[in-house]
Amino acid sequence: MIALVRAELLKIRSTRMWLGMLALSLGFTLLGLGFYIALAGVEMNGEAALPPVTDPATVRGFYAAASAGTLFMMILGIIGITGEYRYQTITQAFLVTPRRYRLLAAKLVAYFLFGLAFGVANVLVTVAVALPALAVKGGSTSLLDNDVPTILGGTVLAMGLYALVGLGLGALVRNQVAAIIVAVGWAQLVEAILTVALPSVGQWLPAGAVRAITRANIGFGGGGELDTLPAWGGAALLLAYGLAFAAIATFTTVRRDIT
Amino acid sequence: MILVEELTKHFGPVRAVDGLSFAARPGEVTGFLGPNGAGKTTTLRMLLGLVAPTSGRALIDGERYADLDRPVARVGAALEATGFHPGRTARDHLRVVCRASGIAEDGVDEVLGLTGLADAAGRRVGGFSLGMRQRLALATAVLARPPVLILDEPANGLDPAGIHWLRGFLRHLADGGCTVLVSSHVLAEVEQTADHVVIVARGKVVRDAPLAELVGEADGLRVRTEHPAELAAELDRAGGAVHRDGDLLRVSGVDAAGVGRAALAAGAVLTELGAERSGLEKTFLELTMAELGGDP
Ligand SMILES: Nc1ncnc2c1ncn2[C@@H]1O[C@H](COP(=O)(O)OP(=O)(O)O)[C@@H](O)[C@H]1O
Ligand SMILES: [Mg+2]
Numbered sequence: 001m002i003a004l005v006r007a008e009l010l011k012i013r014s015t016r017m018w019l020g021m022l023a024l025s026l027g028f029t030l031l032g033l034g035f036y037i038a039l040a041g042v043e044m045n046g047e048a049a050l051p052p053v054t055d056p057a058t059v060r061g062f063y064a065a066a067s068a069g070t071l072f073m074m075i076l077g078i079i080g081i082t083g084e085y086r087y088q089t090i091t092q093a094f095l096v097t098p099r100r101y102r103l104l105a106a107k108l109v110a111y112f113l114f115g116l117a118f119g120v121a122n123v124l125v126t127v128a129v130a131l132p133a134l135a136v137k138g139g140s141t142s143l144l145d146n147d148v149p150t151i152l153g154g155t156v157l158a159m160g161l162y163a164l165v166g167l168g169l170g171a172l173v174r175n176q177v178a179a180i181i182v183a184v185g186w187a188q189l190v191e192a193i194l195t196v197a198l199p200s201v202g203q204w205l206p207a208g209a210v211r212a213i214t215r216a217n218i219g220f221g222g223g224g225e226l227d228t229l230p231a232w233g234g235a236a237l238l239l240a241y242g243l244a245f246a247a248i249a250t251f252t253t254v255r256r257d258i259t
Numbered sequence: 260m261i262l263v264e265e266l267t268k269h270f271g272p273v274r275a276v277d278g279l280s281f282a283a284r285p286g287e288v289t290g291f292l293g294p295n296g297a298g299k300t301t302t303l304r305m306l307l308g309l310v311a312p313t314s315g316r317a318l319i320d321g322e323r324y325a326d327l328d329r330p331v332a333r334v335g336a337a338l339e340a341t342g343f344h345p346g347r348t349a350r351d352h353l354r355v356v357c358r359a360s361g362i363a364e365d366g367v368d369e370v371l372g373l374t375g376l377a378d379a380a381g382r383r384v385g386g387f388s389l390g391m392r393q394r395l396a397l398a399t400a401v402l403a404r405p406p407v408l409i410l411d412e413p414a415n416g417l418d419p420a421g422i423h424w425l426r427g428f429l430r431h432l433a434d435g436g437c438t439v440l441v442s443s444h445v446l447a448e449v450e451q452t453a454d455h456v457v458i459v460a461r462g463k464v465v466r467d468a469p470l471a472e473l474v475g476e477a478d479g480l481r482v483r484t485e486h487p488a489e490l491a492a493e494l495d496r497a498g499g500a501v502h503r504d505g506d507l508l509r510v511s512g513v514d515a516a517g518v519g520r521a522a523l524a525a526g527a528v529l530t531e532l533g534a535e536r537s538g539l540e541k542t543f544l545e546l547t548m549a550e551l552g553g554d555p
Contacts, residue, residue, distance in 0.1 A: 003358060003359060003360075003361050004359055006358050007355050007356075007358035007359035008359075010351070010354060010358055011344075011347075011355050014344075014347045014348070014351035014354075014355065015344055015346035015347050016346055017346070083344070087342040087343070087344050087345065088341060088342030089341075089343065089344055091309060091338055091341045091342070092341055092342075092356065092399065093359075094308070094309055095307060095309070095330065095336055096330070096331055096356055096359045096360050097359060098308045098324055098325040098327070099325060255311075257304075257309065257310040258304065258309040258310065259270075259300075259301070259304060259309075259310060
């Protein structure tokens with residue numbers, strides 16, 4: 001199994017797709033962070049656009065930008081399995097590993113690990129930009145206060161788990177374009193609406209789980225007011241989504257003939 | 260040893276493979292021949308656990324592919340429509356297979372060299388020609404030096420030199436004791452290497468015989484001689500039908516041994532003796548067309 005996981009990690013590293021996903025997730029992170037830096041404490045029409053950096057919520061917002069690109073980890077996971085079908089490399093993959101659930105398990109682990117690594121990259125870039133910005137603006141420069149460790153650690157974990165969920169979803173849907181449309185449509189439309197309209201349901205959805213793990217709302221707005229699971233509950237929920245998708249896929253789409 | 264027993268596969272109403280049985284033995288190149296759509300690819304994919312049979316069995320050394328321990332080391336396979344990630348280099352493709360199956364990565368450069376891809380090893384497969392992809396598929400198949408080789412239309416896209424090389428390569432492997440099963444829809448690709456042929460049409464075996472037997476049935480022999488008139492007369496006496504064209508005699512009704520005896524009797528020097536290629540091609544066509552219910 002370790003050999004299979006290592007092979008999957010090499011598969012990811014040996015094409016340039018991951019670079020694109022990394023660039024996109026970093027781009028979103030920097031965009032979110034840029035907004036915070038530009039607007040924190042700035043007066044607009046006589047009112048502060050965002051509370052000043054002395055407000056703990058703003059500090060949290062700076063660091064929460066690290067998780068702005070989690071959706072790209074889901075897309076990375078989706079491509080990780082649907083790409084095998086798209087390029088017909090699935091034949092070779094199943095020739096090497098004819099017990100198909102083992103390949104799927106190795107991919108789940110590999111993409112989780114890769115997602116964690118991406119999370120670390122996003123966190124490092126966020127800290128590298130946020131810390132000096134906060135210092136310049138006179139905010140807290142402590143990485144231990146204001147829930148910052150939870151936000152950053154949670155981001156790393158959430159990114160790993162999102163890649164895993166994407167992999168399970170991709171295995172189930174098989175078609176790359178369809179799976180990406182489902183993921184993006186779900187996250188950007190269905191979930192965005194449900195989170196606001198029915199927060200009690202929203203907390204059980206993937207984005208709600210990310211909010212629970214990172215203890216921060218993605219983007220703007222008061223995350224504190226929404227129903228939110230405990231952090232461990234959020235992590236367990238994402239893991240459950242990924243594993244449930246993968247398990248259903250194992251007994252349905254993954255068993256299909258490869259012709 | 261490859262054993263296929265009463266193998267059947269239905270895709271909805273399509274009987275792609277219909278009660279197929281045959282064996283491929285070690286030390287032999289077994290040609291798996293048939294027109295397009297005959298069910299060759301489906302059969303090979305069932306052998307390799309990629310397609311689930313509707314009924315019947317397909318075994319490699321007595322086991323199902325999926326039950327083999329470290330299958331890549333036991334069976335090498337290169338299948339039609341096997342893809343490569345266009346953004347991955349040839350070497351990385353092979354390294355991934357090594358890692359996943361626990362094979363040492365030392366063999367990678369060796370098989371790349373063996374298949375003539377040494378110079379392309381670091382290039383992304385997206386820029387490869389069809390022939391180069393076939394070579395890479397072959398390199399993947401032989402990566403772990405498996406004793407069983409299953410190749411689906413490996414000559415597709417190869418240039419003449421590549422096809423020549425492939426023949427020699429398969430011959431060499433079989434002579435070393437490998438079981439080689441190679442499919443083709445072009446008889447000419449197989450007739451010079453195969454020891455045994457299994458001809459399929461519409462999912463059924465229409466012929467399963469040593470190649471020599473099939474060649475023997477072909478419509479006649481080509482005989483070139485320095486003494487055509489004398490030999491033609493002798494062959495005529497031996498009961499053969501002879502058509503003379505300069506120093507070339509097209510003979511039917513007499514086998515190669517018969518021609519040899521006639522040549523000895525006539526004191527004729529032979530400069531060429533072989534099966535009429537078009538005759539063998541015709542036999543193949545007749546066998547498959549008969550099954551398809553049409554005229555050759
Ligand atoms: N996935 C599939 N769904 C439906 N029909 C298929 C599928 N794969 C193959 N077939 C059909 O099965 C038959 C045999 O195909 P194939 O095994 O590819 O033949 P060959 O390799 O000899 O050309 C053909 O009629 C083909 O159309
Ligand atoms: Mg075919």
